[in-house]
Amino acid sequence: MPSQNTTSADAVASNATITATDTSPGAATALVTISGEPLVHTDGKIVRSFSYPLLKFNGETAAELAVTITWDTDGTTKVEDNRGYSYTISIPESQDVFSLWYNSTHVDQRVVGPELQYDVYWTVVEGENGYVDKYKYTIAGTSINGSLISFGVDGGKYDKIEHDRFFVEQPASVDNIDALTLDPALDCTAPANDIQDDNLNREGTNVVEDGLELDWKDAIASGHNVYVDSAKSSISIPVGKLFVIDPTVVSSATNSMSPFGNSTFEGETRIVTIGGRLNVFYYDGSNIVYRTPNDGGKTWSTPISTGSGALASDRYRWSIITTVYSNTTYASLLYWTPAGSNMNFYALRGAANGADISWSSPILLGYTSSNSGTCGSGGACAAVAVATDTNGYIYAAFGYLSGGSTTYSYQIMRSADGGLTWSVSLPQVNNISSNRFAMALTMLNSSKMLFAYTTSSSSNIFYRVYGGSAWGSEQTLSGTDLTGATFKHLSAATDSSLSAYLAYTNVTSTNGGILKVARFNATGHFELIETADSTLRNRLPNIMFRDNGFTDGDLDIYSLADGKFMILEREADRTGNNHSILLEQRSPHLTNLRH
Numbered sequence: 001m002p003s004q005n006t007t008s009a010d011a012v013a014s015n016a017t018i019t020a021t022d023t024s025p026g027a028a029t030a031l032v033t034i035s036g037e038p039l040v041h042t043d044g045k046i047v048r049s050f051s052y053p054l055l056k057f058n059g060e061t062a063a064e065l066a067v068t069i070t071w072d073t074d075g076t077t078k079v080e081d082n083r084g085y086s087y088t089i090s091i092p093e094s095q096d097v098f099s100l101w102y103n104s105t106h107v108d109q110r111v112v113g114p115e116l117q118y119d120v121y122w123t124v125v126e127g128e129n130g131y132v133d134k135y136k137y138t139i140a141g142t143s144i145n146g147s148l149i150s151f152g153v154d155g156g157k158y159d160k161i162e163h164d165r166f167f168v169e170q171p172a173s174v175d176n177i178d179a180l181t182l183d184p185a186l187d188c189t190a191p192a193n194d195i196q197d198d199n200l201n202r203e204g205t206n207v208v209e210d211g212l213e214l215d216w217k218d219a220i221a222s223g224h225n226v227y228v229d230s231a232k233s234s235i236s237i238p239v240g241k242l243f244v245i246d247p248t249v250v251s252s253a254t255n256s257m258s259p260f261g262n263s264t265f266e267g268e269t270r271i272v273t274i275g276g277r278l279n280v281f282y283y284d285g286s287n288i289v290y291r292t293p294n295d296g297g298k299t300w301s302t303p304i305s306t307g308s309g310a311l312a313s314d315r316y317r318w319s320i321i322t323t324v325y326s327n328t329t330y331a332s333l334l335y336w337t338p339a340g341s342n343m344n345f346y347a348l349r350g351a352a353n354g355a356d357i358s359w360s361s362p363i364l365l366g367y368t369s370s371n372s373g374t375c376g377s378g379g380a381c382a383a384v385a386v387a388t389d390t391n392g393y394i395y396a397a398f399g400y401l402s403g404g405s406t407t408y409s410y411q412i413m414r415s416a417d418g419g420l421t422w423s424v425s426l427p428q429v430n431n432i433s434s435n436r437f438a439m440a441l442t443m444l445n446s447s448k449m450l451f452a453y454t455t456s457s458s459s460n461i462f463y464r465v466y467g468g469s470a471w472g473s474e475q476t477l478s479g480t481d482l483t484g485a486t487f488k489h490l491s492a493a494t495d496s497s498l499s500a501y502l503a504y505t506n507v508t509s510t511n512g513g514i515l516k517v518a519r520f521n522a523t524g525h526f527e528l529i530e531t532a533d534s535t536l537r538n539r540l541p542n543i544m545f546r547d548n549g550f551t552d553g554d555l556d557i558y559s560l561a562d563g564k565f566m567i568l569e570r571e572a573d574r575t576g577n578n579h580s581i582l583l584e585q586r587s588p589h590l591t592n593l594r595h
Contacts, residue, residue: 037104051066052133055282063282065081069135071107072100075090087155087159087168090153098111107122109122120138125249136250138245148236166214166215169211188402190430218246218248264436266384267492292304306350312337312338319386332348339367343368344366345364349363363421370403399439407430409430456484462476475526482504483506512561513538514537515557517543536561539560543557556570
């Protein structure tokens, strides 16, 4: 049974050879070949680990997953990783005399009794990327008249046992916060419902659970009966007189660090400038961290932690923004973390101190019942779109799928003091979609704001305008050339004349889409839609303006298109007049992606 990242125990029949003999002293079985040097008995613990990179920065490993396995002489095996996930597998004392053996490639847990004898052989498994990313174990032995082999499994408060796997979905360090201690005014949980309003049937929601897993699917597939006792948290396997139970896999499951190209996208920000210096943010599996460049980017600082802690699922959809309040530049980080049966929304404010950032304590913005079964470990399929208005006030639109609900909600929060205190700008709106939806948010004139979203099933874009004191009713923009049953990618920006631009496309699980831009005037009135690029198939568009001293600045749209990184540019009119057309017909700059 292998151990991998999620900690999974997959059985790999091809790894068990039934024809050779283990000749080490006291061998209980003669069913499995152990290559290399003989096994050696030990009276102490055996500790082994493996790791592999999750993210690289400037060619170096920026985030890695490290898994440690400890075999003890009492028959217990502890599996833990550097994110805080852990569980224990135990061989019951009632299963006779236990001993521990090893060589450089294998660990052998040996059980010898008058009627049942077996070995549990552990060894590493190398993944397709060339790194060891899991352990497997194979059970081989004999019994006089057939028997039952049992293992106890314990992952603490956040484990679950299913017919083909055992899974720990939250780190042991996560506190199961008593709901009675939370402010009910911060509860964003949507009412329970069973509405289904679109036709994707949750396809492409990219639910990849974070956690540790023990997986015995291969053992079941090879014909072994595996019985699960959820109440006792144990698994039992009936065996005959001669048996080899194909490997079970111990592994770690990890979600993506970056937005998916085949799900929704809302132009999340990862780079901000403080004191004239770039700050590049990323999630390293345990915290949101950042680095700053030296020597014009030839070298970079070591990672600097924000203190966010581990994120809940959809950990690639957080964002950051900067603003100025009382002559001080602040960065505001918007994200979410698991909290037992809830998921918490946080803002983390960092004050500029020259080119450095001093971070304050996280601010709880709200919480919702988690929806781990649909969204992944401790999460609620969260997303955020964030922007400032002309006063520098921060607006953050959060989308989420509360536990007990089958449709998404959104709510818009506002901070008027650089991200220190927050209030509700637009109360929770429910029943948006039964799939992840894409959002965008950007400023207009005179403290106004534009919020837009679109759903997987719709060909329309829906938007609201904040008039300076209240949000207007939802309006519908048709004629977008979006199609239903696709995932939408949005990004918004505002030029120096305070006209708002919404870049968008729709994608499928395999293909990108035509890139278009909708323009709104400074008061939020829709003006026109134009095609930015129809020759390539675009994903993850990100629109921004560069100040060049002219009326509306240079517009850039960055996207991934047909396996390349594309920069689509529009130069401002050097006469100082606004363009009557949005994008000049220019060849995009294409750069091959580096893998």
